[in-house]
Each structure stands twice: as C-alpha cells, then as structure tokens.
Amino acid sequence: MTQTNTAFRDALIKSLRGERGHLPTINAITDINMKLASHKQEELPYSIYQLVKHMSYWQDFLLALAKGENPEKPKSVSESWPEHPAPSDKEEWKKTIQHFCDGIDEACHLADTLAIEEPLDAWPSETPGGLLRNIASHNSYHLGEIVIMRRLNGAWPPPTGGFPA
Template identity: 65%
Template sequence: MDQSNKAFSEALIKSLRGERGHLPIVNALSDIDAVLAGKRKEELPYSIYQLVKHMIYWQDFLLLFAKGEKPTLPSHVKESWPEEESPSSEEDWQQVIQHFLQGIEQACTIAQTVQLDKPLEKWPGETPGGVLRNIASHNSYHLGEIVLIRRLFSAWPPPTGGYPA
C-alpha cells in the first residue's frame, strides 16, 4: 500500500468509527436499550431503531459494492426504511447493534486491504475509497439524528460522555 493510500485508509477508518468530527459511533449506541430504540414522538419521522436499520441497509448495500459485487438497487428508497418502529426484544436490538458495528469493522478491513483508488468494475466512476467515504458520511449524518432523538428523550449524554475524547 503506497503512502497516500495508507493515509487515506487511516482517515477513512477514523471517519467510519466516528473518531473525527464526533464521538465514536459505538459510544453513541452501546447504552441504548430496546425501549429507547423504539420510542417515537409525533413530530419525529422515525425511531432510533428505524434509523439504525436504515443505516444497516445502506451500509450492507455499499459494502457489497466495495467488495466488487453489484447489489440490486431498491425500486424506491422507502424499501430501506423498516415499517416496525421498535425491536421485538432486547436481544433483537442487541443483534441489530452488533450487525451494524460489524459492518463498520468490515468497512475498516476493506480500507486497510484494498487499493482505495482503483475503479470498481461493477460501479463505473466509483472506487472502494469513495464507497467507504459514502458509508462514513451516511452513518455520520444519521448519527446526528440519533443524538438529537436521545436529547429529546433526555437520554444524552451516554455514560462515555457526549463529546469526542
């Protein structure tokens, strides 16, 4: 891996894990229980659970591209949002969080092991680095919404603190 690819890889990993402009993603999610994950207020378009499931949908989709595969686009973006507002159980919620965090680690592994600027055969004009940057920015965008929802339910900051270390 050349020096510029290594530097980009390290920056992507920090962005994927949330070590740049905000607290680590794991810190913002790890103490949320199934009850909080499913809470809604009338003025909110979705719950934390729905946000995380949506993030997983696109993270998984984009990881397939980063691995050289070509997933099928949904016919409408609504398909990436679950109808259920809350997890069926605490165990279900913990599995959702683990799936999401494992996806972040898969993205970090890709960032460390592939040539990030090599064009993707199945997505002309895109590179693995671009796809991973897209994952990081999409997750960061929705993490901000999760933080705001937590604040609205007086569930902020998490035990680890609400600001980057």
C-alpha cells in the first residue's frame, strides 16, 4: 500500500467517525432521548428519528455496494424516509441508534480492509473508497441538521461537549 493510500484510508476513517471537522458523530446522537428524537418542529420536514433512519438507509445501501453486493435500488428517494416521526417505543429508538453506530464501525472496517481504490464489478465507475466517502459526507450533512435541531430544542451541547474531540 502506498503512503497516499494509507493517508486516504486514515482520513476516510476519521471522516466516517466525524473526527475531522466536527465532534464524533456518535457523541451527537447517542444521548438523544425518545422525546427529542420524535419531536417534529413545524418549520422542519422531519424529526431526528427520521433523519437517523434516513442516514442508516443510505449507509446500509452504500455499505452493501462497497462490499460488492447489488442491493435493490429504491424506486424513489422517499423510500429512505420513514413516514412516522417517532419510533414505536424506547427500544426501537435504542436499536435505531445502535444500528446506525454499527454501520459506522462497519464502514471504518471496510475502509481499513478493502482495496478501496479498485473499481467495483457491479459499478465500474465507482470504488469502495468513493462510496465510503459518500457515507461520510452524507452523514456529516445530516449531523449538522441534528445539531441545529438539538440547539433549537435546548438540548445542546451533549454531555460529551459540543466541540471536536
């Protein structure tokens, strides 16, 4: 592996975890209670719960592609958004957060172990590294929305602090 590939892998893993330009992603979501996760403000199109489910949907989809699988493409982007703003109960919310965090761990593992620069058989114009970078940027984009939603609801900073670690 070249020094460039090693540097890209390291930067990619840090971006997936949220260690570059902002606090670690898990620090911004793991302490959110069900009430806040379910709250949908009139001015906003979705709740934090819906955001995390949406992030997980695309994270799962892109992880499958990065591993060389061929997941069914959604007919519409709307399929990636849950209809209801709230989980059915606290256990569902806990599982939603855990699934999302497990996906970040899997993405980091893939970044560290796959030939991230090799074109994918099912999608020759794309590489695992490109898909993992897409996960990092998509999650970062929506993490910013979650931070703003937390601020609007007086739930910022999280117990771990609100600045990069």
